[in-house]
Amino acid sequence: xxxxxxxxxxxxxxxxxxxxxxxxxxxxxxxxxxxxxxxxxxxxxxxxxxxxxxxxxxxxxxxxxxxxxxxxxxxxxxxxxxxxxxxxxxxxxxxxxxxxxxxxxxxxxxxxxxxxxxxxxxxxxxxxxxxxxxxxxxxxxxxxxxxxxxxxxxxxxxxxxxxxxxxxxxxxxxxxxxxxxxxxxxxxxxxxxxxxxxxxxxxxxxxxxxxxxxxxxxxxxxxxxxxxxxxxxxxxxxxxxxxxxxxxxxxxxxxxxxxxxxxxxxxxxxxxxxxxxxxxxxxx
Amino acid sequence: xxxxxxxxxxxxxxxxxxxxxxxxxxxxxxxxxxxxxxxxxxxxxxxxxxxxxxxxxxxxxxxxxxxxxxxxxxxxxxxxxxxxxxxxxxxxxxxxxxxxxxxxxxxxxxxxxxxxxxxxxxxxxxxxxxxxxxxxxxxxxxxxxxxxxxxxxxxxxxxxxxxxxxxxxxxxxxxxxxxxxxxxxxxxxxxxxxxxxxxxxxxxxxxxxxxxxxxxxxxxxxxxxxxxxxxxxxxxxxxxxxxxxxxxxxxxxxxxxxxxxxxxxxxxxxxxxxxxxxxxxxxxxxxxxxxxxxxxxxxxxxxxxxxxxxxxxxxxxxxxxxxxxxxxxxxxxxxxxxxxxxxxxxxxxxxxxxxxxxxxxxxxxxxxxxxxxxxxxxxxxxxxxxxxxxxxxxxxxxxxxxxxxxx
Numbered sequence: 001x002x003x004x005x006x007x008x009x010x011x012x013x014x015x016x017x018x019x020x021x022x023x024x025x026x027x028x029x030x031x032x033x034x035x036x037x038x039x040x041x042x043x044x045x046x047x048x049x050x051x052x053x054x055x056x057x058x059x060x061x062x063x064x065x066x067x068x069x070x071x072x073x074x075x076x077x078x079x080x081x082x083x084x085x086x087x088x089x090x091x092x093x094x095x096x097x098x099x100x101x102x103x104x105x106x107x108x109x110x111x112x113x114x115x116x117x118x119x120x121x122x123x124x125x126x127x128x129x130x131x132x133x134x135x136x137x138x139x140x141x142x143x144x145x146x147x148x149x150x151x152x153x154x155x156x157x158x159x160x161x162x163x164x165x166x167x168x169x170x171x172x173x174x175x176x177x178x179x180x181x182x183x184x185x186x187x188x189x190x191x192x193x194x195x196x197x198x199x200x201x202x203x204x205x206x207x208x209x210x211x212x213x214x215x216x217x218x219x220x221x222x223x224x225x226x227x228x229x230x231x232x233x234x235x236x237x238x239x240x241x242x243x244x245x246x247x248x249x250x251x252x253x254x255x256x257x258x259x260x261x262x263x264x265x266x267x268x269x270x271x272x273x274x275x276x277x278x279x280x281x282x283x284x
Numbered sequence: 285x286x287x288x289x290x291x292x293x294x295x296x297x298x299x300x301x302x303x304x305x306x307x308x309x310x311x312x313x314x315x316x317x318x319x320x321x322x323x324x325x326x327x328x329x330x331x332x333x334x335x336x337x338x339x340x341x342x343x344x345x346x347x348x349x350x351x352x353x354x355x356x357x358x359x360x361x362x363x364x365x366x367x368x369x370x371x372x373x374x375x376x377x378x379x380x381x382x383x384x385x386x387x388x389x390x391x392x393x394x395x396x397x398x399x400x401x402x403x404x405x406x407x408x409x410x411x412x413x414x415x416x417x418x419x420x421x422x423x424x425x426x427x428x429x430x431x432x433x434x435x436x437x438x439x440x441x442x443x444x445x446x447x448x449x450x451x452x453x454x455x456x457x458x459x460x461x462x463x464x465x466x467x468x469x470x471x472x473x474x475x476x477x478x479x480x481x482x483x484x485x486x487x488x489x490x491x492x493x494x495x496x497x498x499x500x501x502x503x504x505x506x507x508x509x510x511x512x513x514x515x516x517x518x519x520x521x522x523x524x525x526x527x528x529x530x531x532x533x534x535x536x537x538x539x540x541x542x543x544x545x546x547x548x549x550x551x552x553x554x555x556x557x558x559x560x561x562x563x564x565x566x567x568x569x570x571x572x573x574x575x576x577x578x579x580x581x582x583x584x585x586x587x588x589x590x591x592x593x594x595x596x597x598x599x600x601x602x603x604x605x606x607x608x609x610x611x612x613x614x615x616x617x618x619x620x621x622x623x624x625x626x627x628x629x630x631x632x633x634x635x636x637x638x639x640x641x642x643x644x645x646x647x648x649x650x651x652x653x654x655x656x657x658x659x660x661x662x663x664x665x666x667x668x669x670x671x672x673x674x675x676x677x678x679x680x681x682x683x684x685x686x687x688x689x690x691x
Contacts, residue, residue: 038378038406056690121553137555138478145539230539231484232689245371248678249378249402 025263031256039249047253056239057258061265063233067149067225068218071156076211078157079164083172084199090169103162107155111227114155118143144228151228152235156218163214164207171206212273216266236262312410312605320418323606324359330607331362335376336394337369339545342569346630350623351615359610366390370399370486377408380601388601392608396594397434398486400442401674403597410598412440413609419616424637428670429591435509435673442595443612446624446632449664450490450589451565451582452558458579459557464586466498466525472558473532479557481534482526484689487544487561489680490590496522496676497669498587506672515679523687530688540689552576562592567658568631582659584667591668593635618645627655 027036032047034040051057082090082099090096102110117123125140134140144151172178180202181194189197204211225235234242240262243255315323332355338344347365355361366389368376373393380388395403403409414420423444425431430444438444454462459476463469473480482488497505499518506514530537534556541547544561551559552575559565565582596615598608614620618641621634638646654660 036382038381119553120555121549137553142535145535145541147538226542231542232539232685245375247371247398247402247681249374249405252378 025260028256028259028263032253032260034253037253040253047251047257050251051254051257051261056233057261059233060236060239060258061262063149064219064235067152067156067235068215068221071153071160071218072211072215074153075157075160075214076164078161079168080200080203082161082165083168083203084195087169087172090165099165100162102158103166105159106223107159107221108223108227110155110159111224114151114158114224115144115227118151118154145230147230149225149229152225155224155228156221159224160214160218164211167207167210168203171203175202175206177202209274216270219266220262315605315609316411316413316416318416320416323416323609326606327359327361327604327610329360330604331364332392332604332607332611333364333366333390334392334394334608334611335366335368335373335390338365338367339369340569340630342630346624351611351620354620355611355614358614361607361611363611368393370395370402373399374402374406374408377403377599378406381406381408386601387603388599390599391602391604392612393597393599394445394594395442395597396486397592397671397674398677400433400438400595400597401436404436404441408600409441410600410602410605411442413598413605414438414440414443417443417609417613417616419613419618422616422618422636422640424640427637429668430593430635432670433593433595434671434677435507438595442597443616444593444635445596445615447591447593447635447661448563448633449584449591449661449668450494450560450562451567451584451659451664452560452589453551453565453567453576453580453582454558455577455579456581457577462558462583464583466495470525470529473529476557477532478534478536479555480532481540481547481550481556482684483541483544483547484684485543487547488540489677489684490562491560492522492680492684493672493676494585494587494589494669495525496680497672498585499525503588503667503669506676507670508673510673510675515676519679519683523683526688527691537688548575563632564659564661564664568627568655571657572628576657578657580657584664586667588667588669589664590671591664592671618642618648622648622652625649625652627653631655631658633661 030036031040034042034044034047086095090099105113115122119125120137120140120142122144125134125137128134128140129137142150143154177199180198184194184198185191220237221235222237222241225238226241229235229238233239236258240255240259243258244252246252246255315326334347336343336347352363352365355363373390373395376388376390393399400409420443423430429447431438433442452462459472463472469480482491493506496518497503499521500506500514505518526533526537534540534550541550547556547559548561548566548570550556552570567576567580567582570576571578571580596612598605598612602608616635618636621636622645624630624632625634634649636649638649641649
């Protein structure tokens with residue numbers, strides 16, 4: 001009897017988690033080769049050729065990777081710094097509330113907030129105008145819909161950093177880093193050595209899987225780059241939706257090509273990252 | 285506990301299977317020849333799903349607080365509104381065609397020429413049905429801006445709902461002499477760098493069509509079927525003009541707003557000095573809502589701006605075609621069109637021909653509340669040009685991305 005329970009769990013997981021995903025992937029794959037699709041005329045490699053030849057996908061991929069990488073690095077760095085410096089203060093209610101509040105805000109709202117605050121007609125531009133730093137809206141620096149994706153990265157950091165602060169604080173407690181630091185200090189380590197040899201290695205080693213998952217999550221983010229991004233290059237999800245919703249029905253399949261490529265890439269990366277570790281864990 | 289799990293799982297699976305297998309065959313062909321009385325009686329008591337763009341409070345107010353209660357009271361029809369425009373409608377129809385769904389989720393849709401072209405391409409519309417509607421007799425189908433959509437005759441496959449013209453929007457206090465042709469535009473952006481842009485959507489492409497016609501030398505330069513040679517020649521000039529002057533565009537032409545609403549915000553906060561849009565610039569409600577300054581005005585390009593109509597269509601797999609016909613007929617009634625023309629409400633031009641209306645309604649329309657800020661359709665009439673063939677739009681979209689944005 002007892003062995004039955006996990007089975008139904010797996011069946012449900014497959015039915016709800018795996019089957020729809022696999023079905024959608026197969027659908028996108030067939031669509032990308034023109035096998036299905038109301039406006040398509042049958043199997044063709046045309047869409048793959050045109051996507052691979054245009055270079056838009058690779059540009060967009062590179063752009064997305066850089067943005068996600070910068071955002072995750074800054075968020076993790078910031079969260080580590082906050083954990084290290086403000087651990088005690090964060091135990092107070094009000095401060096922790098302020099820090100964790102962004103976790104409850106959806107991405108699309110964060111995107112709008114950022115736009116309202118940092119656009120050329122936004123809050124900070126208006127304050128700068130009142131204070132006489134600028135005389136015209138166009139003098140305010142380009143922070144949203146800009147080439148360097150400052151707005152997108154700022155939004156990502158607001159969304160992701162609180163999560164890492166929360167995570168690091170928990171790991172800090174659970175891994176008893178406080179006690180270990182005291183121990184290291186009593187053995188003669190200075191505070192620099194404590195940070196480099198105790199604090200950082202334990203926190204990072206315990207959380208690196210989540211850091212990479214967040215990187216993948218940001219790689220595929222949609223709402224924030226939709227609101228704050230520029231028209232070219234675009235982040236991957238925005239590009240995919242734009243291709244799929246395009247006016248020229250004959251080219252909708254190109255959107256599916258990008259979607260398939262992106263899915264393959266992320267799946268391969270995830271497998272490469274997580275599989276060997278698991279085997280080792282079972283072996284030991 | 286385990287039993288409950290199995291039951292729940294079975295239910296889940298069952299619902300999935302049932303929802304896939306939903307099919308019903310119905311012969312709707314007879315509606316095309318049936319008498320209006322029999323259509324009206326079939327429509328009574330139905331629930332009609334209407335997918336439309338819900339991005340304007342004035343439009344939502346008109347639909348939710350006037351149309352929905354009216355059709356309920358008059359015809360006992362429950363009109364359900366769902367949000368979605370062009371691409372969403374096309375995606376929905378493509379998905380339902382793919383899945384062979386004979387009874388779709390949506391009965392009627394609000395579309396423009398772009399979507400009409402796409403839906404026609406995939407046979408997504410049901411019809412012809414317009415001639416069956418009693419109120420269609422009040423429309424002047426001789427007017428080519430009504431009976432032709434993107435150079436294609438509508439042939440009763442969609443019913444015109446309102447007519448409008450594209451206009452350029454400016455603030456006469458800041459810009460006393462706005463540009464009216466390409467050389468003037470070039471001078472203007474050189475004098476006021478960063479205050480002009482092209483939105484990468486339907487609205488921006490419509491402006492490009494006007495510019496293309498101007499480069500072609502006449503308001504009618506793009507009429508007729510798509511001409512590859514003509515397009516290549518004119519578009520090369522257009523991209524050269526834009527790329528040569530890109531550095532004077534908003535953000536030095538490094539990026540362009542994704543859609544018109546963003547451009548309108550940029551105009552409202554003073555970043556842009558010139559904006560543009562359909563509905564004669566859509567100025568009235570934006571001034572009344574306080575978005576645009578009261579000194580905003582609109583005008584047509586010297587060589588002309590696009591005039592077109594927007595339409596109501598019935599989807600090929602609409603479960604309640606009779607109900608949709610009744611609702612569309614109501615939307616074309618003098619009563620509903622008059623309410624829609626209110627300058628403080630939806631502010632949209634009627635498609636009804638004044639000389640076909642009864643005197644009482646004609647007087648009402650003529651005495652209706654007028655716009656205080658935006659230009660009226662008649663003022664722009666002399667500079668109206670027709671929508672060119674849809675291929676121009678497809679190519680402009682593609683080439684604007686390749687030759688300007690990604691350049």
